[in-house]
Amino acid sequence: SQKIEQNSEALNIQEGKTATLTCNYTNYSPAYLQWYRQDPGRGPVFLLLIRENEKEKRKERLKVTFDTTLKQSLFHITASQPADSATYLCALRRAGSYQLTFGKGTKLSVIP
Amino acid sequence: DAGITQSPRHKVTETGTPVTLRCHQTENHRYMYWYRQDPGHGLRLIHYSYGVKDTDKGEVSDGYSVSRSKTEDFLLTLESATSSQTSVYFCAISPTSGVNNEQFFGPGTRLTVL
Numbered sequence: 377s378q379k380i381e382q383n384s385e386a387l388n389i390q391e392g393k394t395a396t397l398t399c400n401y402t403n404y405s406p407a408y409l410q411w412y413r414q415d416p417g418r419g420p421v422f423l424l425l426i427r428e429n430e431k432e433k434r435k436e437r438l439k440v441t442f443d444t445t446l447k448q449s450l451f452h453i454t455a456s457q458p459a460d461s462a463t464y465l466c467a468l469r470r471a472g473s474y475q476l477t478f479g480k481g482t483k484l485s486v487i488p
Numbered sequence: 489d490a491g492i493t494q495s496p497r498h499k500v501t502e503t504g505t506p507v508t509l510r511c512h513q514t515e516n517h518r519y520m521y522w523y524r525q526d527p528g529h530g531l532r533l534i535h536y537s538y539g540v541k542d543t544d545k546g547e548v549s550d551g552y553s554v555s556r557s558k559t560e561d562f563l564l565t566l567e568s569a570t571s572s573q574t575s576v577y578f579c580a581i582s583p584t585s586g587v588n589n590e591q592f593f594g595p596g597t598r599l600t601v602l
Contacts, residue, residue, distance in 0.1 A: 410590060417596075446593040465530070465531065469589065474536055474538055475533055477534065478531040478532075480528070
């Protein structure tokens, strides 16, 4: 069966360090992978999208990589700040499908 | 929240009663989605719509129905609520099914079925 796993339920990191979150998938041929941020009591907010044929995407302090051989995406936040504390969700979409399938999320806490 | 509202924001109801949740958008986006979010499960798709009167089932559609009679409104109905439907429900919209179909989420509805 198809599975998406975000390896850590929770990740604590010191302010100023780089946070790295992992998203792995099995039995899935995704076309696009997306990352969302969710704050407590709020809906998810879109951050970045990376296509199957792209290796890396950047946006300000965020970087996403996509390795279709390893079936893995890494999400990096450089120079992390306490305001980056949130739950981060990865989501996969197959070409031709309207549907996104979400991972369970990783709760990131950036400690001052 | 990208011009998306959900109503009600909180609801407590009893087992066996019908419940309707409303999602309203002002963005004129074609695609609308209903998700539920539960601890240990993450976000799961219930139903989605790809146009007025065009809907389809998602991963966890049993016990739910939807309707979309106009572009801006997408209704989720629990015909006879059960305790297993206690959850936080999110509506999302998307302008396209194409390459950049990022989804914009509403603020959520917290539903408790006693």
